[in-house]
Amino acid sequence: MEAIRGRIAGRALLAGERLPSIRRFARVMGVSPSTVVEAYERLVAEGLIRSRPGSGFYVAGAAPSLDMRKPEAGRDRAVDPLWVSRQALDAAGDVPKPGCGWLPPDWMPEAALRRAMRQLARDDDTSLTDYGSSQGAPNLRRLLARQFADEGLGASPEDILLTGSGSQAIDLICRYLLRPGDVVMIDDPCYFNFQALLRAHKVSVVSVPYTPDGPDLAAFAAVLKEHGPRLYITNSALHNPTGATMTAQVAHRLLNLAAAHGLTIIEDDIFAALEPEPSPRLAVFDGLDRVIRIGSFSKTMSASVRCGYVVAKPEVIEALADLQVATSFGGPGPVASGIVHAVLSDGSYRKHVEAMRQRLTRARREIAGRLSGLGIAPWVMPRGGFYLWCRLPEGRDATEAARLALRQGVILAPGNVFSPALSAPDFMRFNIGQMPPKVWQVLPQVLVGAPSSR
Amino acid sequence: MEAIRGRIAGRALLAGERLPSIRRFARVMGVSPSTVVEAYERLVAEGLIRSRPGSGFYVAGAAPSLDMRKPEAGRDRAVDPLWVSRQALDAAGDVPKPGCGWLPPDWMPEAALRRAMRQLARDDDTSLTDYGSSQGAPNLRRLLARQFADEGLGASPEDILLTGSGSQAIDLICRYLLRPGDVVMIDDPCYFNFQALLRAHKVSVVSVPYTPDGPDLAAFAAVLKEHGPRLYITNSALHNPTGATMTAQVAHRLLNLAAAHGLTIIEDDIFAALEPEPSPRLAVFDGLDRVIRIGSFSKTMSASVRCGYVVAKPEVIEALADLQVATSFGGPGPVASGIVHAVLSDGSYRKHVEAMRQRLTRARREIAGRLSGLGIAPWVMPRGGFYLWCRLPEGRDATEAARLALRQGVILAPGNVFSPALSAPDFMRFNIGQMPPKVWQVLPQVLVGAPSSR
Numbered sequence: 001m002e003a004i005r006g007r008i009a010g011r012a013l014l015a016g017e018r019l020p021s022i023r024r025f026a027r028v029m030g031v032s033p034s035t036v037v038e039a040y041e042r043l044v045a046e047g048l049i050r051s052r053p054g055s056g057f058y059v060a061g062a063a064p065s066l067d068m069r070k071p072e073a074g075r076d077r078a079v080d081p082l083w084v085s086r087q088a089l090d091a092a093g094d095v096p097k098p099g100c101g102w103l104p105p106d107w108m109p110e111a112a113l114r115r116a117m118r119q120l121a122r123d124d125d126t127s128l129t130d131y132g133s134s135q136g137a138p139n140l141r142r143l144l145a146r147q148f149a150d151e152g153l154g155a156s157p158e159d160i161l162l163t164g165s166g167s168q169a170i171d172l173i174c175r176y177l178l179r180p181g182d183v184v185m186i187d188d189p190c191y192f193n194f195q196a197l198l199r200a201h202k203v204s205v206v207s208v209p210y211t212p213d214g215p216d217l218a219a220f221a222a223v224l225k226e227h228g229p230r231l232y233i234t235n236s237a238l239h240n241p242t243g244a245t246m247t248a249q250v251a252h253r254l255l256n257l258a259a260a261h262g263l264t265i266i267e268d269d270i271f272a273a274l275e276p277e278p279s280p281r282l283a284v285f286d287g288l289d290r291v292i293r294i295g296s297f298s299k300t301m302s303a304s305v306r307c308g309y310v311v312a313k314p315e316v317i318e319a320l321a322d323l324q325v326a327t328s329f330g331g332p333g334p335v336a337s338g339i340v341h342a343v344l345s346d347g348s349y350r351k352h353v354e355a356m357r358q359r360l361t362r363a364r365r366e367i368a369g370r371l372s373g374l375g376i377a378p379w380v381m382p383r384g385g386f387y388l389w390c391r392l393p394e395g396r397d398a399t400e401a402a403r404l405a406l407r408q409g410v411i412l413a414p415g416n417v418f419s420p421a422l423s424a425p426d427f428m429r430f431n432i433g434q435m436p437p438k439v440w441q442v443l444p445q446v447l448v449g450a451p452s453s454r
Numbered sequence: 455m456e457a458i459r460g461r462i463a464g465r466a467l468l469a470g471e472r473l474p475s476i477r478r479f480a481r482v483m484g485v486s487p488s489t490v491v492e493a494y495e496r497l498v499a500e501g502l503i504r505s506r507p508g509s510g511f512y513v514a515g516a517a518p519s520l521d522m523r524k525p526e527a528g529r530d531r532a533v534d535p536l537w538v539s540r541q542a543l544d545a546a547g548d549v550p551k552p553g554c555g556w557l558p559p560d561w562m563p564e565a566a567l568r569r570a571m572r573q574l575a576r577d578d579d580t581s582l583t584d585y586g587s588s589q590g591a592p593n594l595r596r597l598l599a600r601q602f603a604d605e606g607l608g609a610s611p612e613d614i615l616l617t618g619s620g621s622q623a624i625d626l627i628c629r630y631l632l633r634p635g636d637v638v639m640i641d642d643p644c645y646f647n648f649q650a651l652l653r654a655h656k657v658s659v660v661s662v663p664y665t666p667d668g669p670d671l672a673a674f675a676a677v678l679k680e681h682g683p684r685l686y687i688t689n690s691a692l693h694n695p696t697g698a699t700m701t702a703q704v705a706h707r708l709l710n711l712a713a714a715h716g717l718t719i720i721e722d723d724i725f726a727a728l729e730p731e732p733s734p735r736l737a738v739f740d741g742l743d744r745v746i747r748i749g750s751f752s753k754t755m756s757a758s759v760r761c762g763y764v765v766a767k768p769e770v771i772e773a774l775a776d777l778q779v780a781t782s783f784g785g786p787g788p789v790a791s792g793i794v795h796a797v798l799s800d801g802s803y804r805k806h807v808e809a810m811r812q813r814l815t816r817a818r819r820e821i822a823g824r825l826s827g828l829g830i831a832p833w834v835m836p837r838g839g840f841y842l843w844c845r846l847p848e849g850r851d852a853t854e855a856a857r858l859a860l861r862q863g864v865i866l867a868p869g870n871v872f873s874p875a876l877s878a879p880d881f882m883r884f885n886i887g888q889m890p891p892k893v894w895q896v897l898p899q900v901l902v903g904a905p906s907s908r
Contacts, residue, residue: 037801038801039801041801041802041804041805042799042800042801044801044804045597045798045799045800045801045803045804046597046600046799047597047600047601047603047604048600050604051804060600060603060604082776082779082780085588085779085783086588086775086776086779089585089586089587089588089779089784090587090588090589093580102584102585105579105580105582105583105584106579108579108582108583110579110582110583113582113583114575114576114582117571117572117574117575117582117789118571118572118575120571121568121571121572121575122568125559125560125562125564126547126559127758128559128562128564128567128568128571128756128758128759129559129562129564129567129756129757129758130556130559130757130758131543131556131752131757131758132543132758133543133544134539134540134543134544135544143499143500143501146500146501146502146514147501149501149514150501150504150514164618164622164760164782165782165783165784166783167780167781167782167783168618168781168782168783171781171782175654180634193779193780193783196776196779196780197780197781199780200629200777200780200781298585302582302583302787302789303583303584303585303787304580304581304582304583304584304585304586304787304788304789305582305787305789306618306760306782306786306787306790321540322536322540322650323654325536325539325540325543325647325650326536326621326647326650326651326653326654327621327622327625327651327654328618328619328621328622328625328760329539329619329620329621329622329647330543330619332760333756333757333758333759333760334758335571335756335758335759335789335790335793336760336789336790339789344499345496345499345500346496346499347491347492347493347495347496347498347499348495349499350495350498350499350505351495
């Protein structure tokens with residue numbers, strides 16, 4: 001392969017020219033003809049040469065420019081809710097990303113994932129090739145139903161729909177429930193992608209301030225009365241970005257307000273596995289009457305194996321399954337759900353998650369201490385998870401700091417991308433698993449360079 | 455594990471009760487304590503028992519009902535464009551599915567898929583755990599760009615967006631281009647899921663008759679003039695369901711009409727790999743000016759590994775990438791795109807596809823002959839692919855025949871689910887790879903039992 005590549009690169013073989021016959025090239029190279037066949041086939045698969053049946057192999061046409069866009073592109077785009085996602089997803093592997101929403105690979109159950117892949121490689125044909133059922137793999141839905149029962153949420157496997165991701169679960173529900181112009185309530189601050197997603201649905205967004213005990217109920221009631229939202233989307237268990245936990249009292253009152261106003265709630269408890277003890281959960285209190293739960297495995301297992309889920313009452317699940325077939329021809333294929341099922345059933349997984357929680361507790365204490373030393377103060381000390389929502393020293397602007405940090409190759413998540421009301425210009429969300437030494441060099445410099453414009 | 459399961463099932467251990475200690479149970483069973491630890495951990499992963507740190511293992515709460523809905527459910531739903539998809543996806547493995555849109559597992563490159571899975575199981579951490587870049591894996595985009603160059607379509611890897619599936623690619627483009635109430639043109643007949651997808655976008659659908667040479671151009675021009683559609687969605691290469699091929703002349707004139715009326719075209723060439731020789735392709739003629747190409751690997755490689763793509767001009771790709779992050783937090787993860795890349799680069803893949811084509815040619819001839827013997831006549835004899843679009847004997851109703859066949863455990867695809875104008879009540883689409891003996895028993899019976907209601 002290298003010999004042929006070299007001749008094409010060195011123009012000893014030009015586009016359209018016939019390659020040496022298999023027999024001749026085998027002789028020249030001193031290898032067997034089958035080795036040459038294999039090499040030629042691989043070069044065909046790469047698109048470098050073509051095969052003309054009965055006639056031999058030819059150099060393919062001039063290759064298109066395969067240059068990738070410069071990584072600098074898009075740096076000057078608006079610092080909006082999509083900015084952090086795109087920067088963090090597209091950064092090179094060695095770029096520190098305290099602003100991103102996932103943990104580094106060495107926190108993930110690598111060995112169990114490899115075992116799961118090998119197991120699937122030995123599995124029957126259909127799981128490698130077929131679409132799978134429209135609601136998603138029954139064995140994974142059964143396993144999830146058992147876990148939900150354990151936390152007091154009665155749901156049968158038929159009440160669960162597997163989806164391509166947690167975000168896609170929310171997106172499907174929004175497509176099912178919302179019409180352009182509807183009003184949707186979210187927290188301030190909240191996960192920035194809620195705003196990007198709702199923008200795609202062309203709905204109006206109103207926000208309610210988040211307190212250390214959950215959403216501010218007086219504001220919540222006022223929004224219900226004034227704007228009549230159709231839907232409220234929130235993170236429970238460990239709120240993103242604050243890491244705060246809703247109290248049982250707030251959950252109970254919030255559900256009563258929702259019932260009185262015909263409000264549907266999406267509860268995204270994607271961080272629940274990282275709690276030390278289970279906290280009050282809306283879906284459990286409500287019994288899936290007006291609460292729809294969504295989740296995924298991207299925070300504790302793998303973000304590469306795309307698989308999320310929705311738990312809701314049967315008529316909602318049936319409609320969402322139709323919608324997912326119409327728009328994606330189904331959710332995760334059997335390969336993805338098979339990997340998730342294998343890792344969840346692996347005896348090591350529970351210990352892995354327990355070890356993650358303990359490692360996070362140590363990291364949280366250490367990082368909070370070091371940030372405080374820079375005058376960066378956590379708003380609350382979360383019970384679990386990997387976020388610290390922090391106020392910058394007085395007079396510092398987080399968006400400007402994030403822009404400056406990006407120029408030095410560090411991706412930060414400034415407060416206002418989380419704030420529908422832009423009420424957090426001096427806040428920053430830090431991911432305690434993504435704070436290598438370079439962050440601690442860059443952070444003091446960008447704080448100095450980013451005076452508040454207010 | 456079996457011993458504990460038996461005790462719980464036999465009520466010798468009740469919900470909330472403590473399990474024997476690890477040491478004691480190891481002695482009772484005559485195994486090592488580490489074996490018991492492993493068994494308990496697996497039962498915890500299954501949700502059957504719980505662990506309380508420092509206190510031991512306990513039987514979990516009563517299990518929820520894990521019964522699945524009866525497979526009969528949904529049989530009486532309307533025979534609409536979603537009917538065939540849901541029936542075919544949710545049928546048991548041994549149910550014959552001449553109405554479905556994929557080939558059986560033994561047609562797929564099973565060995566290459568297994569090699570790809572094992573290769574990924576050995577790969578570096580990030581591909582197993584990380585989200586990957588927002589446009590999708592660069593190595594797969596480079597490989598696709600080379601293949602496109604080979605057919606005369608100049609596109610750089612930056613002009614390609616990987617998506618969760620071919621359907622999802624179309625869905626993203628519709629979200630980007632369409633507003634509720636817009637008019638979209640499709641073929642009559644066309645792939646039934648186009649209708650289901652467009653319904654989710656709340657747009658108006660107009661259709662244009664498909665001839666053996668492509669869409670009827672007089673009707674095409676009339677629709678452009680009268681309805682001003684924003685978008686036209688079509689299958690090129692091998693049209694679904696007819697298997698017909700657009701001629702170069704039709705392609706050329708169609709593009710001129712599109713240019714004169716500001717029409718955008720989605721060209722779905724998902725079946726292109728199954729053509730014996732490449733046919734005229736709109737994206738190649740047009741150079742991605744007003745044509746957007748989408749595709750996937752579900753027909754020739756695997757439907758389980760979910761991965762599709764869009765090829766379009768840079769500003770479209772940039773907007774679609776944002777939209778995909780907002781609604782799904784990205785497209786296929788590195789596991790899916792890694793498997794696709796490995797199989798495409800595998801020297802055996804081209805031969806596999808060539809063997810598929812030859813096997814299809816033989817099957818097509820045989821099945822067409824047998825169908826003709828029943829008075830079921832192919833509308834055209836396709837050059838490739840796995841569909842035969844056939845007219846039933848006079849006076850037979852395809853929808854009724856499909857209903858009767860379903861009761862006998864055979865899934866058929868009646869003509870009108872493909873026809874926006876319901877102009878194909880006596881047509882049926884057959885998948886020549888999905889015709890086991892039972893189909894040939896059931897087919898004559900349901901034809902007799904399904905007189906036309908006209």
